[in-house]
């Protein structure tokens with residue numbers, strides 16, 4: 001299958017080319033030339049096998065095609081359990097059992113497995129640029145650490161990530177450089193975009209991205225939705241509806257794409273923090289990117305969700321149809337705090353601030369009479385956000401072993417201004 005740009009001004013690319021490039025040359029995002037037809041997928045196989053089955057049409061004819069099963073086996077080597085919540089017919093899909101305890105481990109590990117195979121036999125290293133408001137950088141750093149022929153430069157907004165997130169970004173070293181930028185996440189993302197569009201720089205140092213614009217991260221995220229929804233239907237006969245905590249729209253878009261491929265998913269509802277560009281759009285306003293505002297669900301502090309361009313492509317630019325298909329709600333910090341403390345007090349459940357936005361949106365749906373089986377996507381383990389969660393529940397959150405291992409390592413990040421020159425220097429170092 002070939003991939004084209006959402007802006008229609010780039011030559012068609014193979015999957016490998018699209019994954020290696022990140023952004024299309026015209027500044028758009030790669031999308032499949034056409035969606036594979038809907039089909040019946042079979043339940044019962046494990047997560048890696050389900051992902052490989054679902055992804056096969058996208059890999060057909062590509063040089064990575066023969067390695068898809070091995071890539072999935074290596075990337076999806078930790079579980080994504082679907083568990084009941086205390087409230088009836090509510091479930092949680094736990095996406096935080098990977099090395100850095102957030103869902104981004106799935107996409108990052110898949111991308112690393114793809115790129116490691118694509119770079120075999122190249123003499124120059126490929127530098128992966130990643131702007132992160134917290135979890136992306138850690139997942140990418142962990143996934144690429146010590147992979148030969150690859151380097152990582154991570155940019156994050158200084159002071160806007162949790163202490164444990166900052167530690168995870170700085171604790172790798174070797175082929176991973178962490179830059180703490182005096183600016184916002186949007187500044188970091190703009191710098192990365194500028195570098196990726198800089199042909200002169202690319203001639204000196206081949207670059208790629210690992211943000212959620214990368215197809216190599218977006219596509220594999222369909223795997224866990226497919227695995228959960230197929231298992232749920234096999235067990236209950238019901239489609240599974242989802243509320244997805246949303247920032248750059250990568251995770252939710254994966255669910256939307258999976259449904260378009262025939263995965264038995266029902267409604268897909270977006271939950272955001274106080275950054276309300278998407279809720280405003282779905283309530284009928286024009287899509288207007290904004291500067292991001294800082295919240296306690298900081299991995300969702302996004303004012304210009306990069307995958308929105310892909311969502312619009314999927315609906316052929318038809319805003320009416322798009323608005324009719326989804327709802328999105330914003331949840332501000334005060335409500336996030338209330339949800340975390342109340343769900344712990346009433347049910348002993350502990351959620352990270354991002355997951356709490358989805359829990360709240362699900363509570364609102366139930367209060368307005370919504371029935372069916374619903375799951376929230378739990379995007380990170382609450383131990384990653386201990387400075388928010390622990391004071392609210394009045395006890396320590398147990399740290400998962402993999403995360404604990406990272407926290408034991410020494411960490412170091414270089415402070416830089418939010419300037420392109422500073423980024424160029426780091427890339428060429």
Ligand SMILES: *Cc1c(COP(=O)(O)O)cnc(C)c1O
Pocket residue numbers: 102103104134135136212245246247248249250251252299300354355379380
């Ligand atoms: C990245 C992230 C999100 C937002 O996901 P998008 O794909 O950017 O919408 C939500 N929660 C956590 C914990 C994250 O790390």
